[in-house]
Amino acid sequence: MARLLACWELGLGNGHLSLMVPAARALAAMGHESWLAARDVVTPPTLWGDGPPAFSRVVQAPLWVRQRIAVPTFSYGQVIGDGGFMSEEGLIEIVRAWLTLFELVRPVGIYGEHAPASLLAAHVARLPSARLGSPFSCPPATGPMPSIMPWVRGPEAADDAVANRVIRAVCRHFKAPMLGSVRELLATATPFVTSWPEVDPSAGRRDSDYYGPMDGLALAAPPDWPSAPAGAPRIFVYLPFERVQAAPLVEALAVRGWPTVWVSGRPFAGRLPESIRHEVEPVDIARALTEARLFVTRVGHASSLDALRHGAPMLLLPDMLEAETHARQLEARGLGRRPAAWTADAIGDALDALADDDAPERAAAATVRARYAAYDAPAVAATLGRRMARALRLL
Structure with a gap:
């Protein structure tokens, strides 16, 4: 049995976890356990329902908690600025904390949902990595990175400049193989797009199949509709x-x-x-x-x-x-x-x-x-699990 570390750094709400839970369960069915380093450690235990936990242990993820970007964000590099990719000194310490967590957990690989610093730490530690998520949180590793606000004119050439500089500084500090840009960082991790084309602004992904939602959360209570006249729309x-x-x-x-x-x-x-x-x-x-x-x-x-x-x-x-x-x-x-x-x-x-x-x-x-009438969430999750296991060198 191999131990893996699932990582979540950025974003709010249950949706980020709902995309990782099916992956963790699929990997568990193959005999591999996953620990979770979460942005929010309180929410995960509420999502299992009556079933067993999806993750063997839940620990706090290292996070950037200082200033946040207060200007329009035109690129993924600017989005992850809120995760520390605006500060060389700050990201060095966040990556150091991830490396310490790797030493304690001893994973053979990691997979992340909106967790860019963990991917950089995995590169430093020479651990195989995968990333999964929506088209927004799991963008293609293309250069230049596409604008995330194409309806607004922005300084496209400089969109990722700060994040690129910070990534290079972290690689130099830890004497890791040089990564020159956000694109090169993303390219270190195999992508798994847990979405459908209807919400993808790209012209069609060639780096990943579309795996869809995969039903990551336990069933909740049925809706209790208020009484109303017959025919009133709910x-x-x-x-x-x-x-x-x-x-x-x-x-x-x-x-x-x-x-x-x-x-x-x-x-x-x-x-x-x-x-x-x-x-x-x-x-x-x-x-x-x-x-x-x-x-x-x-x-x-x-x-x-x-x-x-x-x-x-x-x-x-x-x-x-x-x-x-x-x-x-x-x-x-x-x-x-x-x-x-x-x-x-x-x-x-x-x-x-x-x-x-x-x-x-x-x-x-x-x-x-x-x-999508024939969409089989358990079968899709099993396929993703097998492919992720291959990407993380478990097969």
């Missing part, structure tokens, strides 16, 4: 109440009285109408999406894939850069719609349009659902 909402879009959405839904299940970790600052039921914990998203007329979403990666799989048209309310990239792809393919403005009237107009039987987004969503 609305499923996955959006934190603290987001700026939440208050006008509450207002628009209250006017219509449509039965709504709203998942948010924190309560609403005001009073919710009886037609909106707040759930703090995740619900069975497959059942919620099947029973709902439409999905109102912050356009997280994992939930977007779930909506595609179950044929749910989406009202798109992106709240982060990664979510914005997903929203633009879904809207361009006719699978979702965003309101003209973040006001109750504009959001209400979008709700009415999407709830209509003849909404073009409804037909497009049904087409995608049919495309």
Whole structure:
């Protein structure tokens, strides 16, 4: 049995873990154990359900906790600046902490989801590595790296300059084989894109198959829909109440009285109408999406894939850069719609349009659902596990 270390450094929410859990279980079925170095050590144990833990041990990942980038990010190199790739001295110490963790855990290889410093540490330690994730967190190792905001003109030539310089400095400090750029760092780890083309802004990946969502989280409780008049459309909402879009959405839904299940970790600052039921914990998203007329979403990666799989048209309310990239792809393919403005009237107009039987987004969503009707998540996860084992030199 080989021991591997799964790594997660950047990003929030359960989606990052949901992509690694199937990989860990597939590797475990082959006799290999995985430890998890997590950005958040509290959340993972809540995701196993009644089954065995996906990871043998959960430890804290070394993280950059100082200043964050406060300017527009045009490239992946700027995104990982928030992980320490803006400071030579800082990243040297983060990599040193990863190397210490490697000495304690003694993995024969690592795999990471949005964990660039762990990949650099694996390069220094001469450990084989793999990376998995969405098109945003697991981009192709191309040069120059593609813009992640192609709709905005930015200083393309200098996008990755700081991260490239910091990577070279870390390699020199630890006397590791030189990596000259973000692209070369990404090329050290075999990619596994746990997504579908509908949310990928690239022109088609040649470095990895599309593995899809793979069902990484345990089943949760079924949605408890509020009572409503017959024929009223059910609305499923996955959006934190603290987001700026939440208050006008509450207002628009209250006017219509449509039965709504709203998942948010924190309560609403005001009073919710009886037609909106707040759930703090995740619900069975497959059942919620099947029973709902439409999905109102912050356009997280994992939930977007779930909506595609179950044929749910989406009202798109992106709240982060990664979510914005997903929203633009879904809207361009006719699978979702965003309101003209973040006001109750504009959001209400979008709700009415999407709830209509003849909404073009409804037909497009049904087409995608049919495309993935035969998607076999356990079989796909097993295939990914075998290929990852090969990439990590376990076969």
